[in-house]
Amino acid sequence: MQQTSFEKYYPWFIAAVIASLVPGLFTPLMEPDAALYASIAKQIVLRGDWINLYADGADWLDKPHLPFWLGAASFHLFGMNAFAWKLPAFLCWLAGARYTYLFAKHFYGDAVARPAALIYLCALHAIISANDVRAEPYLTLFLIATSYYLVKEKIVLASLFAAFALMTKGPFVLIPIGGGMLLHWGMTGDWKQLWRPKWYLWLILTFVFTLPELYCLYAQFDAQPDKVVFGRQQVSGIRFFLWDSQFGRFFNTGPIKGKGDPFFFLHTLLWAFLPFSLLLYAAIFVRLRRLRQGTEWISLGAGLLTMLVFSLSRFQLPHYLNILFPYFAVLLAAWLVSLQRTxxxxxxxxxxxxxxxxxxxxxxxxxxxxxxxxxxxxxxxxxxxxxxxxxxxxxxxxxxxxxxxxxxxxxxxxxxxxxPYQGGSTTAGWLNRQGITDTVRFYRINSYSFDFIYNGPVQREGNAPLIYTARKGKASLDSVGTVYQTVGVFPSYKVTRLDGKFVNASTRDKSLDTVWVLRLKE
Structure with missing residues (x-):
C-alpha cells in the first residue's frame, strides 16, 4: 500500500467511523456488566464515598476503582444516565487510536501508522464495546500509551499510564507491557537494557502512582476484617488485588472460579477483529516465520504473550481481547505495507x-x-x-x-x-416517568439496569411497598396467596444472549419473558 494513496481518504474514514459510533452513546446500558459497573459508580455519587465500592447493597470486591471514579466524575458533570457512563470510555477508546498511531509512527512512519489507527477503530468488538461499556476501553488506552512512552523513554508518563492500567484491571497488565519490551530487546540483542536504572525507576513510580488504589482496598477490607466477602471474613482487599483477582483466577484457586477452553481466544479473534481477522492470522503466521526480519517486536510480544496467558486461564470472555487490538493493528498494518500487490x-x-x-x-x-x-x-x-x-x-x-x-x-x-426489550431498564424508566419513587424490592430476580436507572431506592431483601419480579417470582407469590395490585407489566429478554427466534420479528413474541411491578397490599 502506498502512503500517498491512503492519505487521500484517511481523515474521512476516521471521521466516518467515529460518527457511526456516536449514536451508541445514547442507548440504554446492557446487562449484566455495563449496568453493574454504572450502578457501582452511581453509588459513589449517591453516598459521596469515593473509597468504598458497593453493589447489590453490599461491599464489592472485584475490579479496581479507576473506571468507577471516571464514571462517577462523568455523572457529576452530565447527570446519572447512560451517556455519562459511556462518554469517558468512548473518549479513552478514541485516544487509544491516537496512541496506536503514535506508536506505529515511531517505528514505521505514517505509512503504517495511518492504516493501523483505522484498523484499530474498525474492529467488530470495538464497535460492540462502544455500546456495552466495561473496563476495556480504558485499559486499551492505558496499555498502548504505556508502551508508547516506554519506547520514547518518557518514564514519568509511562509510569502514570501503567498505574492507570493497574487501577483498572490489576497486576496482569504488566504482562503485555513487559512481554512486548522483553521480546523487543531480545530480538534486537539489546539485553543491556535490563540494567538501565530508568526501567526500575519506572516500576517504582508505577507502584507509587498505584498507592491510591491500595489505600482504598486497605480501608474498605483489610482494616475491617469482620466484613463478610465471598461468604467469609478476614478477606484482604490488597491480597485480592495483587493475587487472587489475577493469578488466583489463572490458577483457579481464588474465590471466583471459572472454566476455560484453550482455543477460545483463537476462534474468538476470528469474529472479534473482523473485518481484518483473516489477514491478522496471516500477518502473525508470516511474522513468526520471519522473526529475524523487521525492527519492532513489541506488538508481536504484547499481543501473542497476553493471548497465550488468556488462553491458559480459566476465565475467558470475548472482550478481554480488546486490549490487544492496538498491538494487532500495528502488526497487521506493518505487514500489509511491506507486501507487494497481492x-x-x-x-x-x-x-x-x-x-x-x-x-x-x-x-x-x-x-x-x-x-x-x-x-x-x-x-x-x-x-x-x-x-x-x-x-x-x-x-x-x-x-x-x-x-x-x-x-x-x-x-x-x-x-x-x-x-426496549431489556425488562429492567424499560420498567425503571417507566416508573420514573410516572413519578413513582417508592422502595422497590427485587424478588427472585436481579437487574442492574433497573438499579441504575430507577430514581428510587432498590433493595434485595426485607419489606418494601413495591416488588419487581418475573414469572417464577410472581408464581411463588401467587402460591402463598400474596395480595397485590399490578402496577406495570413489561416484556423482557436477555439482550446479550440473542438467538434466531428473537431476532426474527415474526417469532420474537414467542421468545419473550415477562416482568411485573407489584404493589403489596396490607
Missing amino acids: KAVLATQRVVSLIIIVLAAAINVLFRGPGWPIYFAVTALAAFMWYRLRSYEQLVANGAVASIALALFLNIFFYPHLL
Whole structure:
C-alpha cells in the first residue's frame, strides 16, 4: 500500500467511523456488566464515598476503582444516565487510536501508522464495546500509551499510564507491557537494557502512582476484617488485588472460579477483529516465520504473550481481547505495507467485507426495527464504495466501509430497538416517568439496569411497598396467596444472549419473558 494513496481518504474514514459510533452513546446500558459497573459508580455519587465500592447493597470486591471514579466524575458533570457512563470510555477508546498511531509512527512512519489507527477503530468488538461499556476501553488506552512512552523513554508518563492500567484491571497488565519490551530487546540483542536504572525507576513510580488504589482496598477490607466477602471474613482487599483477582483466577484457586477452553481466544479473534481477522492470522503466521526480519517486536510480544496467558486461564470472555487490538493493528498494518500487490490478500479482504455488508442487510430485514427500510440506503452506498475501492492500496478502506455500514446498523437500526426489550431498564424508566419513587424490592430476580436507572431506592431483601419480579417470582407469590395490585407489566429478554427466534420479528413474541411491578397490599 502506498502512503500517498491512503492519505487521500484517511481523515474521512476516521471521521466516518467515529460518527457511526456516536449514536451508541445514547442507548440504554446492557446487562449484566455495563449496568453493574454504572450502578457501582452511581453509588459513589449517591453516598459521596469515593473509597468504598458497593453493589447489590453490599461491599464489592472485584475490579479496581479507576473506571468507577471516571464514571462517577462523568455523572457529576452530565447527570446519572447512560451517556455519562459511556462518554469517558468512548473518549479513552478514541485516544487509544491516537496512541496506536503514535506508536506505529515511531517505528514505521505514517505509512503504517495511518492504516493501523483505522484498523484499530474498525474492529467488530470495538464497535460492540462502544455500546456495552466495561473496563476495556480504558485499559486499551492505558496499555498502548504505556508502551508508547516506554519506547520514547518518557518514564514519568509511562509510569502514570501503567498505574492507570493497574487501577483498572490489576497486576496482569504488566504482562503485555513487559512481554512486548522483553521480546523487543531480545530480538534486537539489546539485553543491556535490563540494567538501565530508568526501567526500575519506572516500576517504582508505577507502584507509587498505584498507592491510591491500595489505600482504598486497605480501608474498605483489610482494616475491617469482620466484613463478610465471598461468604467469609478476614478477606484482604490488597491480597485480592495483587493475587487472587489475577493469578488466583489463572490458577483457579481464588474465590471466583471459572472454566476455560484453550482455543477460545483463537476462534474468538476470528469474529472479534473482523473485518481484518483473516489477514491478522496471516500477518502473525508470516511474522513468526520471519522473526529475524523487521525492527519492532513489541506488538508481536504484547499481543501473542497476553493471548497465550488468556488462553491458559480459566476465565475467558470475548472482550478481554480488546486490549490487544492496538498491538494487532500495528502488526497487521506493518505487514500489509511491506507486501507487494497481492491478489490473494485483496480478494480475501473484499470477500470478507462484502459478506459483512450483506449480512448486516439480511439481519436488518429479519429484525425489522422501526424505520428498517431506510438502512437499504446505507447498504447501497456501502456496496457502491466497496465496488469502487478495488485496488490493493485501498484494501484497508475497503474493510472500513464494511465496518461503518455495520456500526450504523447496530447503533441506529438495531440496539435502539433491541434494548426496549431489556425488562429492567424499560420498567425503571417507566416508573420514573410516572413519578413513582417508592422502595422497590427485587424478588427472585436481579437487574442492574433497573438499579441504575430507577430514581428510587432498590433493595434485595426485607419489606418494601413495591416488588419487581418475573414469572417464577410472581408464581411463588401467587402460591402463598400474596395480595397485590399490578402496577406495570413489561416484556423482557436477555439482550446479550440473542438467538434466531428473537431476532426474527415474526417469532420474537414467542421468545419473550415477562416482568411485573407489584404493589403489596396490607
